[in-house]
Amino acid sequence: MTSPASSSEVKYLIESSEGNTFDVSGAALRQSNTFNAMFLNIGADGPIPFTDYNEATLKKVFEYCEHSVNEENYSGPKHQDDLSKWDLNFFNEMDQKMFIDVINASNFLDIERLTSYCCERIARMLRGKNTQEMIKVITLPTAEELEAKQKVEEKKAAAAKKVAEKAAETAEKTETLEELPVQQLVQTTRNKLTRKYLSFSNE
């Protein structure tokens, strides 16, 4: 679905790693700084590909975003004791694998509130533990795993670049007069008239 994001009623299609698509509201998506940087002002032609993450993870992430649409603007991590019952249920019902996937996706989508709450939860898990106790709670990566992690980071950077390129391509396609918002339409028309005037003047 293509849409400028001026209205909270607008729905966007999200594509997961399985190739499945599902709807997310514009208001929920706007909590993602990655989305804001890439699609907010230009709209998207077709589903937005977040294909490094599976459907269950993305749905979980956007479930959180949909829930926190009406919350005040994010102003730093909230103490875990101040989390609402809904928030606590949200975190408690995830197993470790899902929790890690959610952190990864939330971090990529740059959803500050969710990432911070997840990270604060981990910090809390390690509170009051000395190094020996931490070793029991934290898995340390091997050298091979560190190398693999670096490769994944590189792959993700390449994927992000691909998404950005697709966004730019989409922006080019959508630059038709009827799809542009009024302000942009006026500006585009003005630019075209200016170019026309200049070409006349040059003649």
Add this chain to the structure above:
Amino acid sequence: MSTAFPLLRLPDNAQRKVLNGFDSVQLINFSLLSNNAKQLAKSLNLTIDSINLYADDDFIEINTYVNYEQSLGLAFYPPEPSTGIQSVRGTVPIYVPRRVKAEKNFEDIMEFENPGMSISEWLKLLKEVFNHPPVLDISWTEPDCLFDMKSLKDTVNGFSVGEHTFTEQCSIECAQLALKNMPESKTVLFEGPAFGNPVDYQDMLIQNVKRLVIGSCDDLHSFDLKISLDDILLINSEWIEIISRHVTDKMINRFLKHWIKGSNPRMEHMRIRFEPNRIFDKDMILKGLKYRRAQPIRNIFRMINLGVCSAEGGVDIRRKDGTEGTITFINRNGNSSIVFYVSN
């Protein structure tokens, strides 16, 4: 989450966010997990303003402030409890601690088995994780100062000693031993009651340290400094601070006359702090001196350099070689002091 958590496999940004939720004790414990963990802790760019080492007889302690807001203390306990045999001053080597007690904001947080690190390695860890320059201050609090100075010097190897503070029960002999072995420190503070009579330790007044502080701001009465004019004239530090209620207006007058003739040639700044609400007899202090009222702008500029908000009624005097000095009388919030600033 019952299985071990792969924290160091999370994206770097998320790892840093987790660590931002740590207190300083947690961060230090975390940094001991692996080199990667240490680098991650370091990447938070937290800073400490100073590292203070307390060489007590029973244990050694390190204290610091992280980002100016949270104190972190680590106390290192020796491998074996004391045998009851009195050790000889300056002979006990610095041990590899058996247990470590961690404090945050002066509250005990945890006590744990030392993971085989020497105190020197702990210091280096703090320096590395908190991006601290290799400077530390040492506070001496015990009368006997049992530790072997060479061993202590090895422990702080890689650091330069910024300050020696001789406080609480520290004795003159202990201070002498410390300064003899580590004379390179820039600042020396004599704060303990054993240092009430500078005539007993004049050898340490003439060590030409950059900054010398004698007296305790906290308690003028438990440390009742009786410093004489002769003692003050011996001091050849750039920055001198004296806290005493026994420095009379007449003594100050005589000191200034000596300064005009050329005494204390290296001195750039002197501050004498008195008992609260001291009333100065300016006529006595300036008796027989050629002086003029200090230029207000220059005076304020000098005071700003000294970290004083405002100063009024300062006077300029001139030494024989033409060097100028400004004397300022300060009575603010019950604190009374005289500041003497020498122009370069």
